Amino acid sequence: MSEIETLVKELADKHGRKRESLIPILQGVVEKERYLSDEAMTEIARELDIAAAQVYGTATFYSFLDTVPRGKYVIRVCKTISCSMKNGNEVIKAISDILKIQVGETTPDKKFTLLEANCLGWCHKGPAMLINDTPYTELTPQKVREIIAEYNRK
Amino acid sequence: MENMVKLKIDGVEVQVEKGKTILDAARSMNIHIPTLCHHEDLCVAGNCRVCVVEQVGTRNLVASCATPAADGMEIRTNSLKVRNARKHIIELLLSEHNADCTKCYKNGNCELQALASELKNTEHMFLDLVERKTFTVDMYSPSIIKDDSRCIRCQRCVRTCEELQHVSALGVAHKGDRMKISTFFDRPMFEVVCTNCGQCVNRCPTGALIERNYIDEVWDAIYNEDKFVVVQTAPATRVALGEALDLPPGEIVTGKMVAALRRLGFNAVLDTDWSADLTIMEEGTELLTRLKKALVDKDPNVALPMTTSCSPGWIKFIEHTFPEMLPNVSTCKSPQQMFGAVAKTYYANKVGVDPAKMVVVSIMPCTAKKFEADRPEMRSSGYKDVDLVLTTRELGIMIRQAGLDFNSLPDEDYDSVLGQSSGAAVIFGATGGVMEAALRTAYEIVTGREVPFEGLNITPVRGMEGVREASMEIKDTLPEWKFLEGVELRTVVAHGLTNAKQVMQWVKEGKKSYHFIEIMACPGGCLGGGGQPIPTNAEIRAKRAEAIYREDAGKAIRKSHENPEIIAIYKEFLGEPLSHKSHELLHTHYVERNRY
Numbered sequence: 001m002s003e004i005e006t007l008v009k010e011l012a013d014k015h016g017r018k019r020e021s022l023i024p025i026l027q028g029v030v031e032k033e034r035y036l037s038d039e040a041m042t043e044i045a046r047e048l049d050i051a052a053a054q055v056y057g058t059a060t061f062y063s064f065l066d067t068v069p070r071g072k073y074v075i076r077v078c079k080t081i082s083c084s085m086k087n088g089n090e091v092i093k094a095i096s097d098i099l100k101i102q103v104g105e106t107t108p109d110k111k112f113t114l115l116e117a118n119c120l121g122w123c124h125k126g127p128a129m130l131i132n133d134t135p136y137t138e139l140t141p142q143k144v145r146e147i148i149a150e151y152n153r154k
Numbered sequence: 155m156e157n158m159v160k161l162k163i164d165g166v167e168v169q170v171e172k173g174k175t176i177l178d179a180a181r182s183m184n185i186h187i188p189t190l191c192h193h194e195d196l197c198v199a200g201n202c203r204v205c206v207v208e209q210v211g212t213r214n215l216v217a218s219c220a221t222p223a224a225d226g227m228e229i230r231t232n233s234l235k236v237r238n239a240r241k242h243i244i245e246l247l248l249s250e251h252n253a254d255c256t257k258c259y260k261n262g263n264c265e266l267q268a269l270a271s272e273l274k275n276t277e278h279m280f281l282d283l284v285e286r287k288t289f290t291v292d293m294y295s296p297s298i299i300k301d302d303s304r305c306i307r308c309q310r311c312v313r314t315c316e317e318l319q320h321v322s323a324l325g326v327a328h329k330g331d332r333m334k335i336s337t338f339f340d341r342p343m344f345e346v347v348c349t350n351c352g353q354c355v356n357r358c359p360t361g362a363l364i365e366r367n368y369i370d371e372v373w374d375a376i377y378n379e380d381k382f383v384v385v386q387t388a389p390a391t392r393v394a395l396g397e398a399l400d401l402p403p404g405e406i407v408t409g410k411m412v413a414a415l416r417r418l419g420f421n422a423v424l425d426t427d428w429s430a431d432l433t434i435m436e437e438g439t440e441l442l443t444r445l446k447k448a449l450v451d452k453d454p455n456v457a458l459p460m461t462t463s464c465s466p467g468w469i470k471f472i473e474h475t476f477p478e479m480l481p482n483v484s485t486c487k488s489p490q491q492m493f494g495a496v497a498k499t500y501y502a503n504k505v506g507v508d509p510a511k512m513v514v515v516s517i518m519p520c521t522a523k524k525f526e527a528d529r530p531e532m533r534s535s536g537y538k539d540v541d542l543v544l545t546t547r548e549l550g551i552m553i554r555q556a557g558l559d560f561n562s563l564p565d566e567d568y569d570s571v572l573g574q575s576s577g578a579a580v581i582f583g584a585t586g587g588v589m590e591a592a593l594r595t596a597y598e599i600v601t602g603r604e605v606p607f608e609g610l611n612i613t614p615v616r617g618m619e620g621v622r623e624a625s626m627e628i629k630d631t632l633p634e635w636k637f638l639e640g641v642e643l644r645t646v647v648a649h650g651l652t653n654a655k656q657v658m659q660w661v662k663e664g665k666k667s668y669h670f671i672e673i674m675a676c677p678g679g680c681l682g683g684g685g686q687p688i689p690t691n692a693e694i695r696a697k698r699a700e701a702i703y704r705e706d707a708g709k710a711i712r713k714s715h716e717n718p719e720i721i722a723i724y725k726e727f728l729g730e731p732l733s734h735k736s737h738e739l740l741h742t743h744y745v746e747r748n749r750y
């Protein structure tokens with residue numbers, strides 16, 4: 001059994017093999033692998049006896065379930081209206097300048113991925129972003145620079 | 155009357171059974187409410203909202219396809235509010251739609267276009283978003299083209315593939331304005347579990363899922379003086395082609411179809427029914443041989459039950475889904491492919507045509523047949539056995555292009571040889587037909603007597619039930635078949651891949667045991683094939699089936715082994731069923747495929 005087969009099997013043993021088990025299993029794989037490879041999705045489909053296209057559909061519905069390899073730190077900048085009215089675009093531009101990548105891309109050292117996200121629930125303190133699970137709010141280009149520098153030191 | 159509800163639609167009172175929708179009620183009074191996502195064969199989706207109506211006393215409009223009719227309801231189907239809403243909905247759909255109708259294959263046969271044409275809206279109400287979107291067009295499959303720029307996301311295809319076929323090659327991916335109909339990882343249809351059955355094509359209201367058509371290639375072959383172009387017609391085409399040419403469902407148009415094909419310029423008009431009879435000879439013998447190996451030789455390697463193999467959608471399905479059961483599939487090629495292999499050998503020789511110059515075209519109720527003809531295994535004549543495959547719909551288009559008035563054509567007969575057929579071959583087009591045809595022949599081989607059914611009609615295997623089991627005791631066999639004396643031959647018939655999957659699951663888990671399984675990928679069998687005229691529903695399929703059994707009953711010869719042209723080919727060319735030559739030309743093997 002390959003590593004991914006074992007992982008999927010473990011997760012299925014834990015969460016069950018029903019349709020409702022799909023999301024927790026997908027989350028479990030992302031937690032370990034940081035993204036859902038086609039191999040992982042096919043394995044999940046086989047384990048739950050559903051179609052691979054259905055697994056893919058579910059995975060692409062949730063923006064937190066990545067289907068392409070991501071960097072160690074995934075930056076998600078809110079692009080929803082409240083944030084973008086508070087100069088959210090400048091935040092994206094700043095990150096993009098610092099890391100030399102566009103939205104959707106990953107740095108060559110596989111450290112950072114830059115993504116846009118829908119409302120993160122921090123509208124009152126926008127512009128907001130998440131780095132993996134940690135929220136950062138009331139961002140300015142200067143603040144962003146500091147935050148990224150800190151992650152770079154890690 | 156407690157099972158009925160009474161409501162008023164457009165001022166007129168109507169009663170319908172409890173559980174029926176407002177749409178059903180309106181239809182019962184011949185009031186037309188437009189629909190898009192709704193399809194009679196599928197569960198309710200209620201996502202397009204084109205079918206909205208006004209319920210007096212309720213603020214929001216309701217989707218008539220998804221709302222049960224209730225006592226005392228008062229419904230308006232054509233109020234100002236309804237008309238405005240409908241207009242908005244259709245205009246919104248069109249604002250994201252590549253409505254380049256004159257360059258669209260569905261032009262003239264498109265539900266969205268028909269609605270727009272009813273509406274006669276000549277202004278753009280909304281910003282046109284088509285330019286801002288990136289769409290993919292998947293043209294890699296030999297059977298099906300998927301053009302996202304024509305998709306209205308009604309999800310009929312998704313429901314078809316899930317509910318009727320249990321394949322789910324197509325799903326809904328992404329969300330919001332990026333939501334799209336997608337295969338696994340948006341791979342080409344060609345690379346995924348899609349069986350090419352075309353059931354989604356049959357139900358897509360627009361040009362987003364269409365057959366890959368080969369009409370121009372066929373015209374080119376016909377116009378090419380150097381080529382000898384042979385055409386074969388599948389059993390189910392003759393009871394459905396009329397629908398593509400303005401005739402009502404259930405008309406038998408065999409003679410007119412032959413006349414039309416001749417006028418289109420084919421050099422020989424031949425019949426897949428002929429090779430259906432040939433299939434029965436091979437497949438019937440194969441079944442008896444497997445039974446003998448199992449019962450007499452006690453050979454542990456013989457795979458029983460044996461399943462039929464004439465439906466290429468079924469073949470691709472089992473290759474993906476139950477690869478471990480491939481030995482159970484009959485090795486017989488489908489009638490289409492048997493025809494091609496024989497046409498470019500035996501027939502070419504008989505009519506004195508160089509097979510290199512022969513083009514074999516087939517008219518099929520099926521999109522999967524296009525894929526089948528392209529399989530690398532299907533070249534046993536030394537050439538591509540079947541060159542081009544057209545659906546019944548494509549033939550309808552060619553007949554119109556040629557300016558033929560189909561209805562006034564005379565009835566003509568097929569050419570010979572490879573043109574004569576029995577009633578047993580015709581019923582291949584209906585679910586249960588291959589089983590019935592095989593039993594008519596196999597029973598007689600074993601007992602020397604006709605099947606013990608009135609008029610040779612083996613009614614227990616007929617009908618539209620998804621899974622039908624039947625068994626038959628074999629009595630008073632001929633001496634060489636003694637080992638079958640008293641054997642209860644257990645058979646099952648399934649159509650639609652959801653039912654097929656169920657049956658195979660039973661067999662795999664040992665819950666049921668059969669000798670012979672007939673499976674057709676499409677609902678109703680080939681008569682409900684993905685290449686048949688649109689629309690399709692249970693009523694239309696029932697009419698086609700009735701026509702097929704009428705055609706069978708009217709045939710002089712009813713059993714495959716009595717077809718003189720079949721007797722002749724064994725005598726002159728093949729020797730006997732399962733001979734070396736038969737194996738070379740008429741049998742094949744299968745491959746295991748991926749599971750996504």
Ligand code: SF4
Nearest residue numbers: 254255258264360361
């Ligand atoms: S799908 Fe229908 S409306 Fe769209 S371009 Fe084709 S014919 Fe026109």
Ligand code: SF4
Nearest residue numbers: 305306308309311358
């Ligand atoms: S491909 Fe056709 S059936 Fe499927 S969602 Fe699009 S328009 Fe509807």
Ligand code: SF4
Nearest residue numbers: 315348349351352354
């Ligand atoms: S052709 Fe058949 S198997 Fe393929 S996507 Fe359509 S319905 Fe599904």
Ligand code: FES
Nearest residue numbers: 078083120122123
């Ligand atoms: S709008 Fe950005 S967090 Fe809500």
Ligand code: FES
Nearest residue numbers: 191200202203219
């Ligand atoms: S037809 Fe009723 S919501 Fe689509």
